[in-house]
Amino acid sequence: MIPVRALRDCLDGVIPGVVSTCAADGTPNVAYMSQGQYLDDGHLALSYQFFNRTHQNLLANPRVTLGLIHPKTAQQYRLHLVYERTETRGPVFESMKAKLAGIASHTGMSGVFRLLGSDIYRIERVEVVPGSTLPAPSPLVDPLLALRTCMARLPTSPDAESLLDALLDGLQTHFAIEHALVMMLDPRRDRLYTVASRGYATSGVGSEIHVGEGVIGVAARERTPIRISHVTSEYAYGLAMREGAERQGMGDLLETEIPFPGLVSPGSQLAVPIPGAHEPLGVLFVESPTEMRFTHAEEDALVALATQVGGLFRLFLAELELGDEAQPGVAREPRPQGPPLRVRHYAANDSVFLGDDYLIKGVAGNILWTLLQDHQALGRTHFSNRELRADPRVRLPDQSDNLEARLVLLHRRLAEREACVRLEKTGRGRFRLLVARPLELEDMDTGA
Amino acid sequence: MPTAPSLLLDPELTRFLTGGLSINAGSASAAGVPSLCRAFGCRVAPDAGRLKLFFAAPQAVDLVRDATRSGALAVVFSEPPTHRTIQIKGEDARLEALTDGDLACVTAYRAAFAQCLVFLGFTEGMVRTLLDCPDEALVGLSFTPSALFNSTPGAQAGTPLTSAPPPPRAPGGP
Known part of the structure; x- marks a missing residue:
């Protein structure tokens, strides 16, 4: 029997498998298969892309012999299969369709490779074809x-x-x-x-x-x-x-x-x-x-x-x-000194520019703009993720939105740009806004 | 003597079929179980209009049994870098002893196929291993092409390229 790992390696599409079928009148047909997928010990799926002779044959005679070559050892296998059905929806089909789309987009066959269905086969027998092989390389990592x-x-x-x-x-x-x-x-x-x-x-x-x-x-x-x-x-x-x-x-x-x-x-x-x-x-x-x-x-x-x-x-x-509410009673921090930096916010795409440099847009842009407004108007420097989630100015798409990831994005962008504005974590779900220069906030197209 | 179906095997096609292509042949048992084996090269006998394919005998047990029983054979030739694929079918396959030049043909085929696949990123050792077979274990199957199909991937796959005259039965064949 072919080990599962070897079968999956063979089906990876590195070396195309070969499919032999037989018409009702006994005429054989040989074709290449684009993609195969391991399903379980007893089943595999092959891509069905065109209504070709292979497909015509297996509707009349469900027996198929599939030739596979292991891409590392050159070991050849023959799988004797029996066609069971074609799936045109569901996880197997969606998974093969996505992989085929990836293969197609990466081989210049986007217009040619389109999955019509996943042909599901029962594995009846596996033959190890006699011949020379290479030793299987030991994997880099376990x-x-x-x-x-x-x-x-x-x-x-x-x-x-x-x-x-x-x-x-x-x-x-x-x-x-x-x-x-x-x-x-x-x-x-x-x-x-x-x-x-x-x-x-x-x-x-x-x-x-x-x-x-x-x-x-x-x-x-x-x-x-x-x-x-x-x-x-x-x-x-x-x-x-x-x-x-x-x-x-x-x-x-x-x-x-x-x-x-x-x-x-x-x-x-x-x-x-x-x-x-x-x-x-x-x-x-x-x-x-x-x-x-x-x-x-x-x-x-x-x-x-x-x-x-x-x-x-x-x-x-x-x-x-x-989680915790924003910590009340945090002492107001002194206002920064020095020449002010102009910070612009464009409502059309929620983009924020520090000086002339583009920083960020979208929800992360809104978060920053909200923080800066509160800093400017109220002198606030301490915030919580929870209050941001509830703040209508942030305009989160919905309550299940991944606010955490947007804060990670904002934090990293500010750090990478070595901006005069930074975020600093102060506890679980809480952070501090650090502003090193006075800012002039300008909403560029409010109500536009 | 059967007339050579010269329409099928023009010089360009002959050159293509005898190059470094991936070649796989199939037949089927009386019970309709398909057989399959990789070939180690193809030779064209222009006078007889027959194709001769070479196999490693231990790999080709089922194929030789089925093809010599029914005479039916389907062979797919595919050029890996271009995906150009031709399928040729015959109805008069027979086992044929190796003759002068056959071993040289297999040797040249191995070199051409290895060169083609090395260009695509495979190692020569991998291709040579795949095509490894002692000379004495090689067998030949020959047949007259009776149908020719364009099997290049795409909606046109399976289109007959031309229809052959009725397949000439080899008189006195085994």
């Missing part, structure tokens, strides 16, 4: 051990920001994953925004992509992990986004003001949704310049990690609901 070690640190994180740090540090230390980032979902705008990253020249915190765009966007939309083993450089995010920006007008320049930090020539990519109660909270994305870098076992491990991160995020949010 994913189960790496998962255990990495997971141990996550629950000790006191807040969202240190949780993300623990996750990305753990991936680096225990999985030897050098390029990783976390994007959070902004459900109102159907965008994902970067809150933390490792291994890039610039952090890219604040950069955005649309839900459905590329492997990260499709993983978020379809709520399924997507792992690509061969990535063509022409579809790398950085380049695609830059070119997109060139095509678009001034109005969208802000979109790419903070460039996406992805590798210019990635070889492998893996995007794993961070599950929320309903919609995903975000996506954990890792990549490598090396092709075939991420295994099925690492995908398993990252799915487990992302699930834990999602759970902890929701715990932080729940704690906020019960």
Whole structure:
């Protein structure tokens, strides 16, 4: 019998499988399959993209012989399958569709590869084809051990920001994953925004992509992990986004003001949704310049990690609901001295500029504007996450919004820009606004 | 002697089929169970109009049994970098001893296929291992093409490229 791990490696699409079928009159047919998916010990699914001879044959004769080659050892297998049914909806179909979309967008076959259905087969018998093989390379890391070690640190994180740090540090230390980032979902705008990253020249915190765009966007939309083993450089995010920006007008320049930090020539990519109660909270994305870098076992491990991160995020949010009120009676801090800095807020997209420098937009922009207004008018410097959640000026999309992630984004952007305004954590769900210069606040298009 | 279906095997197609392509052949048992095996090269006999494919005998037990029983054979030739794929079917497959030049053909095929896949990022060792087989274990299956299909991925896949004359039965075949 073929070990499950070997079968999953074979189905990864690195070397296309070959499907042999037979018509009612005995005429054989041989075809390549684009994508296969392991389901369980007794079943697998193959992509159905065109109503071709293979499909005609298996409606008349459900027996199929599938030839597979292990991408590392060159061991050949033959799986004797019996076609059971075609699924056109549900988790198997959605998962294969998302992966195929990723494969297609990365092989220039977007117009050609479209999933009509997932053909589900029962595995009757597996044949190990006699022939020479290479020794299986020992994996760089033991994913189960790496998962255990990495997971141990996550629950000790006191807040969202240190949780993300623990996750990305753990991936680096225990999985030897050098390029990783976390994007959070902004459900109102159907965008994902970067809150933390490792291994890039610039952090890219604040950069955005649309839900459905590329492997990260499709993983978020379809709520399924997507792992690509061969990535063509022409579809790398950085380049695609830059070119997109060139095509678009001034109005969208802000979109790419903070460039996406992805590798210019990635070889492998893996995007794993961070599950929320309903919609995903975000996506954990890792990549490598090396092709075939991420295994099925690492995908398993990252799915487990992302699930834990999602759970902890929701715990932080729940704690906020019960958390402390803003601390009254905090002594007013002295007003800063020196030449004032002009701070502009554009209501059209809630963007905030410090002097002439763009800082941030969207909900994080509103949060900052709200804090600065209260600082200016009331001299306040101490705030709580809970009060911000309830503040109508912040305009959170809804009560379940991931305010924590937006504060992480704002905190990091201010720190990276070395701005004269900073946020400093003072306790669970509480923080202090540090203003080093007098500010002149200007609302640019109120009521526009 | 059967007439060569020259329409099917023009020089460009002959060059394509004998290059460094991925080649897989299928047949089926009397009970309709499909068989399948990877080939180690293809040779075209222009005078007879027949294609000859080479296999590692231990890998091709089911295929040889099924193809020699029914004569039915389907062979897919695919060029990995371009996805260009051709399927050729025949109804008169038979086992054929290796003759002069066959081993040289297999050797040239291994080199061409390895070169093609190394260009795509696979190691030469990987491709050589896949195509490894002692000379004495090689077997040949030959057949006359009776139908030719464009199997390049896409909606047009499966389109007959041309229809062949009725397949000439090889007189005195095994």
